[in-house]
Amino acid sequence: MAIGAYVQAWRLARRQSVEALAAKAGVPSASLEAIESGELDPMVSTLETLAAALGIPPSWLHSDPKHLNLVTADPDGDTSELLPTESIDPVTERVLLGTRQERGLYVLLTALLQSGDPKLLRAAEVSLQSLVKQSKQTTVPWQTRPPGHFEPPSD
Numbered sequence: 001m002a003i004g005a006y007v008q009a010w011r012l013a014r015r016q017s018v019e020a021l022a023a024k025a026g027v028p029s030a031s032l033e034a035i036e037s038g039e040l041d042p043m044v045s046t047l048e049t050l051a052a053a054l055g056i057p058p059s060w061l062h063s064d065p066k067h068l069n070l071v072t073a074d075p076d077g078d079t080s081e082l083l084p085t086e087s088i089d090p091v092t093e094r095v096l097l098g099t100r101q102e103r104g105l106y107v108l109l110t111a112l113l114q115s116g117d118p119k120l121l122r123a124a125e126v127s128l129q130s131l132v133k134q135s136k137q138t139t140v141p142w143q144t145r146p147p148g149h150f151e152p153p154s155d
Helices: 003-013 018-025 029-037 044-054 058-062 065-072 090-099 103-115 118-136
Strands: none
Touching: 003 029, 003 044, 003 058, 003 065, 018 029, 018 044, 029 044, 044 058, 103 118
16 A cells, blocks of 8 residues: 555545644645545655654654554453454564553554654653663572572562
């Protein structure tokens, strides 16, 4: 699917008219219509502006908004019917498979990304980086002791 079709899908998912999105992004409506129809190949800066106006990260303009709905869909529903694998790229497919195990985490991260607030996104990124560093460190105290020294865990 061309980028213009994804821009249009996100615009429709956000229930915005061509004129409203164009005004919010500061792009002429004719240009937005040309992008959506595939007649105009947009510059990266234009895509970033459109993504900001839609309230999504620019990278989301390269996939269908229906894929995001699969991540945040009702967990009690039948997930086997929610995975149209012929239309999902491999990265999105891996994310969807991961959501089956840690659904709450994916939904929280998706909600943060959808908010688009730069301060929240930066705070989440810093927190996640800190957690990754902690997960790579030895957390069992007696594993860091010199050989021959044993200190049993305290209850």
